[in-house]
Amino acid sequence: MAQHGHHVASSQKALMLEMKSLQDEPVEGFKITLVDESDMYNWEVAIFGPPNTHYEGGYFKARIKFPVDYPYSPPAFRFLTKMWHPNIYENGDVCISILHPPVDDPQSGELPSERWNPTQNVRTILLSVISLLNEPNTFSPANVDASVMYRKKQVVGTKAEAERDGVKVPITLDEYCVRTLIPPTDDGSNLLYDDYYDDEELDDDDEEDNEDCCYDDSGTEDS
Template sequence: MSSAAVRALSLEYKSLLSDPVEGFRVKLIKEENLFEWEVAIFGPPQTLYEGGYFKAHMKFPSDYPYSPPSIRFLSKVWHPNVYENGDLCISILHPPIDDPQSGELPCERWNPTQNVRTILLSVISLLNEPNSFSPANVDASVMYRRWKDSQGKDNEYPNIIRKQALAAKAEAEKEGIFVPTTLEDYCRKPAAKSSDSDKQGSQMIDFYDDDFDFADDDVSDDDDEGEAGGGVDDDSGNGD
């Protein structure tokens, strides 16, 4: 793996520990591998996905950030831009090539100025506003457009989403994860705390790049596994 990729991912992970993206939990799948992350998305309140907790894997290429990562959902997600196998199709993760057949402009695609934070925000935006004109799931796209055209009279699409969100929430609760259902809880970020477990979390990151010392208060008290999140702390009853 290139040192530039390790450096970029080290800095981005540090940033997400100290300033999480609301509505997301992020952790390394294996502590020794900075190139594969587990991402969990809380369904935004006041949307079809409210109460949902959707897991995905994010895999980074060896030449990141010059090439984009890929995202595959592990949870069932019925969406026009999610393939049946869970792969996410979104412009920001497509290489910046000129492909007239795609209907995308090069400026809409990946470039090295993008990062994990902008990707996560784009994913939330896509969940709420699918691109039904270039679908990965044609059936979901047709169903979504029928629902929009009917002005909410055809409820097949929202019923499937809500069913999936409820099932995902039930799985999260089995794992002891609090799923925010209000905007207040969804937007609240975990408070950083200093503890021995914090130091263990920071030492894990130092494995990748000795140039970056992660302050104890960059890691919350549930980050023994190198975890960052935009939910809220279970101990306070408000999040994971």
């Protein structure tokens, strides 16, 4: 029991120092408060969606829940706002390597160095969350549908660039074959038009997308 008391004292001290540091030098785009003034182990985070991302102008709430042996074990980070993002689970849990305990787990495809260690802190977590919103990892999605949507959105996002360059992107197979000098070959190089063809053939493509995103129900994923 004495051991437990020691953990609580040292983790509370660590958390108070971190809270002070974040108040003195805030991380851009975040507002942090305690859920309850008497409990250092539950933080509420408000995140402002980063400009030039799909989340621009958004206001998202999250909770960080710390274990009593923090910083030796990682906290849990969960969004309260419904998030549509490839690396955020339905229940709001965020899937980032640094929030995984530092056990050597060859199954996960993560190096122990990418996982939690006591030099990580709330600041590094917040920066990881922001970079996740900026650049989702669509190859190991926690939310398969969001990943498929996101990839389709990325394609849609390229259309403006094509217009700026005065390029008309072929949408249908017919247009593609007429306007493209290189005829599609049988060895798969006609995959070029798949991304654009996606919009027409949504249902067929979803099946394929789901298969190749290294996702399984046990919650492990490659990073």
